[in-house]
Amino acid sequence: MARELLSSNAAKSVYRDGDLAIKVFCKGFPKSEVLNEALISARIEEIGGINIPATLAVAVEEDGCWSITKDFIEGKTLKQLIAEHPENLDDYLDKMVDLQLLIHSKSCPLLTRLKDKMARQISEISQLNPVSRYDLLTRLDCTPKHTKLCHGDFQPDNIIVKPDGTLYVLDWVHATQGNASADVARTYLLFCLENQETADRYMKLFCQKTGTDIRYVQQWLPLVAAAQLTKKRPEEADLLHKWLNVCEY
Ligand SMILES: Nc1ncnc2c1ncn2[C@@H]1O[C@H](COP(=O)(O)OP(=O)(O)OP(=O)(O)O)[C@@H](O)[C@H]1O
Ligand SMILES: [Mg+2]
Missing domain, CATH: 3.90.1200.10 (Aminoglycoside phosphotransferase (APH), C-terminal lobe)
Structure with missing residues (x-):
């Protein structure tokens, strides 16, 4: 299934790919900020009791851009x-x-x-x-x-x-x-x-x-x-x- 664009700004775009939501950061976006975003989300997930999309992967796309993959939340x-x-x-x-x-x-x-x-x-x-x-x-x-x-x-x-x-x-x-x-x-x-x-x-x-x-x-x-x-x-x-x-x- 092709990725569907959900939202975008100069720094990042969020796509839907089936059950997944993939946030792709622009070229040159600081790696530390990507990892920090994933780390904070993971900490909140681990506290429990608040509904947040689970973080599933942090990756580098084919074009070299960093991405964070989470559950897609329908709604x-x-x-x-x-x-x-x-x-x-x-x-x-x-x-x-x-x-x-x-x-x-x-x-x-x-x-x-x-x-x-x-x-x-x-x-x-x-x-x-x-x-x-x-x-x-x-x-x-x-x-x-x-x-x-x-x-x-x-x-x-x-x-x-x-x-x-x-x-x-x-x-x-x-x-x-x-x-x-x-x-x-x-x-x-x-x-x-x-x-x-x-x-x-x-x-x-x-x-x-x-x-x-x-x-x-x-x-x-x-x-x-x-x-x-x-x-x-x-x-x-x-x-x-x-x-x-x-x-x-
Ligand atoms: N897991 C998800 N499931 C469904 N939709 C999502 C998900 N993650 C992001 N979106 C959609 O993408 C939009 C932007 O996502 P998010 O707020 O995480 O990114 P952002 O880069 O901080 O964008 P902004 O600066 O516009 O807030 C959300 O408002 C929502 O519409
Ligand atoms: Mg937002």
Whole structure:
């Protein structure tokens, strides 16, 4: 059976080949990053209790490109479902928050610590002056030390809903251990980049379900905005700088 293209960007393409999903990285993509993605996915698989596609192989294709092969999960992404049935948005967000809480209930001690990763990212941002960088790093240092499993890129595009309603979580390359509110702030940011109203509904639901004071999540917003600046996406710059300016120095 021929491979069917499921998704692609400049760095990688995901194909379906029968029961398999094969992510093929572009020429020159760092080998360490491919192996790291496979390693993190394998660690999450081994924790158990979260539905994720099993990693089956890491290989080099005939053209020299690296690839990771996983089980293909039949279904639609939550992003597709929200677009097709906007009237069910609240129900989808409810399921999404429950799934994120399940993830936060796990621990994975061998993963990178979220605070270490964010500190590295903030130190690298050339768009900020050294004083702002220092202030952000000081703020980060003052946040509590938590070790909850954080997906790091938890958004509707990375969730597949099977026809029987079971949810599967993809794309664990950004997973770390840290503060759940930081992970929620990151999801909120990803929603804001698409749709502010959906973002606010998501945040409200998370806070209601967990009894979290919204300010506890909001304290992470300048930090997650700073970390996102490292992606250097011009279309995101306005929103990210706005969030950084909200930060009281
Ligand atoms: N195991 C799988 N089963 C079914 N579909 C998959 C699977 N893995 C990936 N996909 C599809 O490919 C898309 C991209 O996969 P994934 O999120 O893992 O890759 P990515 O390179 O990080 O892409 P992006 O940067 O767009 O998130 C998913 O949104 C999903 O539609
Ligand atoms: Mg993805």
